[in-house]
Amino acid sequence: MPTGVHLRDVREQLFNAAERLLVEGGPSALTSRAVTTAAGVAKGVLHRHFDDFDAFLAEFVMDRADKMDARAKALLEAAGTGSVVDNLAEAIIAVFGSVAVAIVALVTFRDDLRRRLRETWPAGVPVLTDAAIMIGDYLERERELGRVSGVEPDAAAPMLIGTGHLLFADRDTPPTPDAVRRMVRSVLNAK
Known part of the structure; x- marks a missing residue:
């Protein structure tokens, strides 16, 4: 995904991607890379919105x-x-x-x-x-x-x-x- 593109409700987009991955592949399927790929966003987007991956998971x-x-x-x-x-x-x-x-x-x-x-x-x-x-x-x-x-x-x-x-x-x-x-x-x- 190109940088500089405004994402609408990126948190929900990431949460929905995490839910799909979790349901389909279990906890081991959840990595920051897998979530951002499934959400269709750049890898750094998750870390711009959350302190770390466990902070993301806790909010999810x-x-x-x-x-x-x-x-x-x-x-x-x-x-x-x-x-x-x-x-x-x-x-x-x-x-x-x-x-x-x-x-x-x-x-x-x-x-x-x-x-x-x-x-x-x-x-x-x-x-x-x-x-x-x-x-x-x-x-x-x-x-x-x-x-x-x-x-x-x-x-x-x-x-x-x-x-x-x-x-x-x-x-x-x-x-x-x-x-x-x-x-x-x-x-x-x-x-």
Whole structure:
């Protein structure tokens, strides 16, 4: 790419390229050169916008965690409508159909990234922790509405995320929606 050409939203361009590489090739596919090549920008662009590659990766992970806000809002708005099992299954499929599983591998793979994330993120993996909070808030709302009884949201939410992660991780083909609904029913002990 020629120098001196103005790039629109270069950060998002780089983040989208990183997401594609991460999903397709795993954490080892992510290098600054691979990201800039996939984004179609000059090699130095990434380092003009970020202190180093781990700073880029930390902001990438946090950006993808921030994208959970729209999912969380939609799930809360679904409280009181439809089936609780179906609402949760759709949310879990959306979370794990995204880059979430790959981000877990990335954070596990890179020690410096994990240390950097700990500076701003106290515990867990950002995308999965946000998903557990989202599901916990939804279950609490459903409990208030009287549609879920005998379920402790703070306990059920991490169980749903952990089990969902196991369903989706290291598979060439994602689980069927029915398999996800069975898992949700089992965790919630629902019919």
